Amino acid sequence: MKIFVINPGSTSTKIALFIDEKPVWVAGAHHTADDLSEFHHVNEQYEYRKDFILRLLSEADIPLDFDAVIARGGLLKPTPGGVYAINEQMRHDLLNARMEHACNLGALIADEIARECHCPAYIADPEVVDELQPAARLTGIPEIERISIFHALNSKAVSRKYAASIGKHYEELNLIVVHLGGGISVGAHCKGRVIDVNNALNGEGPFSPERAGTIPGDQLAELCFSGKYTLKQVKKMLNGKGGLTAHLGMNDVVTIARKASEGEEPYKGVLDAMLYTVAKQVGAMYVTLRGQADAIILTGGIAHSDYCVAVLREQIDYLAPVVLMPGEDEMGSLAYNALGALKGELPLQVYRPE
């Protein structure tokens, strides 16, 4: 069966064609901060990302003839994990999502392409998978409750893969999974459930190539009411134009890490500071797991960087064994979910939030 997989990230668009479980064609590209700067809202990137995908397919002479199209989920209402058929409610919730992220476009583009091929369109394990333990939901401001938004698809896929590699089940292990992408999430996976994790999108946790991470609350409040910025501008500082992009004007860790490894400032100082915030979040999740972590998995694009891995390792490797699983297993995991749904081996969930 021919499965077309679409994965829009904040800084990249990845696509792949699978014949059953086998990837027969993989393509995509990194989008620079400059490429994306003309878009004021992520929904405006719809045509840009769709045309990019259609162009890559056409250049590779791949016709729009698939048995299923599956995309990375999106910022839907909180929902259990699993594979979902794309429906109208989902389209509506993605178009009107409270938070902006390119993953919101995946299902919309998948749906349009699937309509052309008259085949089903799916998503699986969206970013909003919520398994937080009760204590992790509260903040010191009662009307602000923490929300679980993280790289659920990849974090769970690499955890299962790691567990299988040591002859165990994911549900038997305690893992800290550090996803190092355009956004960064560090989660405590306790016997198969992500009981705490920083929200990778809304100003929480480490700073990242394009997110601000945790900001001192009082200073953020002052900035919001300074009269210098609109709400939209402040939100962009937190998510999109924050982190490395704010400090260095770029989100490309390949370049930044090369300069940092040569001792070039401000690249080294800023990148090391970002990695320090990641290490601190690993420490927090270690406490969440009561010091019983079987491994710390480093994954995502930045885990390809020898420099970043070395700087991180030195700060965390006394806690638990550090396991490198660079890149992501999102494409394979999506194809696996689509195939399972097509064959009736995985239950097809209906997105119908309360």
Ligand SMILES: Nc1ncnc2c1ncn2[C@@H]1O[C@H](COP(=O)(O)OP(=O)(O)O)[C@@H](O)[C@H]1O
């Ligand atoms: N080989 C590499 N070395 C260092 N950084 C990398 C490498 N490959 C990708 N990255 C960085 O990883 C980040 C993107 O992570 P990735 O998980 O691929 O994408 P996204 O978050 O957009 O889904 C970017 O900052 C990119 O520069």
Ligand SMILES: CCCC(=O)OP(=O)(O)O
């Ligand atoms: C967890 C929300 C999605 C996210 O942060 O993904 P990117 O790292 O691709 O931006």
